[in-house]
Amino acid sequence: MRLMIVTLFVTLVLQGCQDEPLNTTIYMPENGSSLVLRSELDAELEGLIQRYGLTGDPLRGKNLPSIDAPLAQLGLKLFFNKALSGDKDVACVTCHHPLLGGGDNLSLSIGVGAENPDVLGHKRLLKDSLTLGVPRNAPTTFNSGLWQQFMFHDGRVAQVAGGITTPDVPYPQPDAQAGHNLVHAQARFPVTSSHEMRGNLFDRGGTTQTCRDRLAERLREEPNWLSLFRAAFAQADAAAETVMTEQNIAFALGEYERSQVFVNHAWKQYVQGDLTALSSSAKHGALLFFRERSEGGYACAACHRGDFFTDEQFRNVLMPPIGPGKGGVDNLSQQDYGRWLVTQDPADKFRFRTPSLLNVAVTGPWGHNGAYTTLEGVVKHMLNPFQAALSYDSAQLQQTHIPHMHLQENLREMLASNTDMAGQAYREEDVGYLVDFLQTLTDPCVTRSECMSRWLPSKDSDEQNPLTLQLDARFEP
Structure with a gap:
């Protein structure tokens, strides 16, 4: 659209911002539409x-699968099926539901040991009060295919020279069995975790590989899985042992997961030229x-x-040390040392991967x-981590089972370590501006169930949904 441009000096009152004279350029469309x-x-x-150097589009130069691709469709069925859990009570979707932001809306995930395995969200409770559950928050699966260097909060799956390293091999040695890409490598591990999917009895005493096998x-x-694998991998006559392998399951x-691409947000529209895509308050936040x-x-x-809103590096931002920590029940201090658990480098203690801010x-x-x-x-925490950590109020937590008895003691240890966030004083109104920008x-697709339905299993007929262990999530108010 061609525009005539006229520069005027006017006084605008920007909602939620300071009142000040602004040098304003008025774009006058030749077709008579709004200025x-x-x-x-x-x-x-x-x-x-x-x-x-922002473009608004983090997909540039990347080739990610469509949800309609045969392999993604097979992956959808596997993702929602409890057959991949040791006790057949949880599925990948238990902690990563598309209608819950690709996560579970819980501070600390509850995989195995839930009071009601099919209830997801805030009403998901542990059956046994002595069980601690998963020691970390479930990262969103949204836009997982955009990560280039690391997977998981501590980066224990990572792109390294010669391939991908995983917890199955000494860091930073590449794992020959890691798979085709970072997400493929990541997908091989939740099924091996006793807290997440395996449970305490399945393949007891085995290795991660024997568990997968x-x-x-x-x-x-x-029943019914062989035909689905044959169709997805285009191997019409393949034997089950050939096509239904742990590698193909994870792939x-x-x-x-890589098909869950959700990047069409208002900021992208603004960066690409639509000046009306953001409110004045959101612009001030930007x-x-x-x-x-x-x-x-x-x-x-x-x-x-960048357009993915992360540099994929690790930092100690003094996040309050709640929960059992990565060490689980054997970690008496309930401390989580983050990246150090992978590298054993003392400088990496308490450092975790910088998350993407998309969605x-x-x-x-x-x-x-x-x-x-x-x-x-x-x-507020990220604006002044030191002050926020010292004044942290655990009453905000929605899960009563989360331990935090050593919070102050563990926080002192974190403060004694190298922190990466100096923090600064801030104005309260700036928090609102930043939230508006975020x-x-x-x-918008991720907020509408009808849009997200493409990433949910079909229930139209037995032919489309022949699998008996599908998790049909219940979201109780």
Whole structure:
């Protein structure tokens, strides 16, 4: 659309922002449609967008599968099926439901040992009060195919020289069995975790590999799966032992996860030229997000870089140490040392992967352990981690079983370690601006069940849904 451009000096009152005279450019469309005002906010944001080389589109140069692809469709069925759990009581979707932001809406996930295995969300409870559950928050599966370097909060699956390293081999040695890509490698591990899917009895005393092989063997005994694998892998006459392998199971699961691409948010529209895509308050929040501290901002983009809003590096941001910690029941201090558990480098203690902020409004609770249950709360923490950690109120947690008896003691140990966030004083109104901006990073599809239905199993007929162990989630109010 061709535009005539006229520059006027006007006084605009921006909702939620300071009242100030702005040098405003008015774009006058030749077709007679509504005028578009380009304010000084837009002009400064344009400069920041150019400074950081943003395009709004993190998919550039990447080739990710469609949910309609045969392998992604097989992965969908596997993702929702309890046959891959040791006690046949949980599925991958238990902790990563598309209608729950690709997570589970819990601070700390509950895999095996739930009071009601098919209940998901806030009403999912542990059957035994002595059980601690999963020691970390479930990362969203949304846009998982965009990660280039690391998977999991501690990066224990990582792209390294010569391939991909995993917990099955000494770090940083590449694992010959890791698979085709990072998501394929990641998909091989939840089924081996006693807290997440395996349970305490299945393949007891075995290795991660024997666990996977036994699950694949058991799946081959279930009806209807062989024809699905043959069709998805285009091997019409393949024997079950050939096509229904643990590698093919994980690859299909990974293709389903990689198909969950949700990047069509308002910020993308704004970066690509639609100045009306953001409210003035969200634009003000964007300025605070991208400006350096010396420019009156909070330098959020120093870590949340690029169109994927992460540099994929590890930092100690003093996230309050709630939960049992990664050591589980044997970790008496209930401490989680993060990246150190992978590298054994003392400098990596308490460091966790910088999360992407795409769809952040729907992927809470926030933090590697879900310590914050509101977006406003985690924003305040990131603006001044030291003060927020010292004044942390565990009453906000929605799960009463989460232990935090050593919170202050563990926090002192964290403070004695190297922290990566200096923090600064901030204005309360700036929190609202930043939250408004973060809201613009959510793809509207993830908030609409009809849009997300493509990533849910069909219930139309027995032919489309022949699998007896499918998890039909219940979301109780």
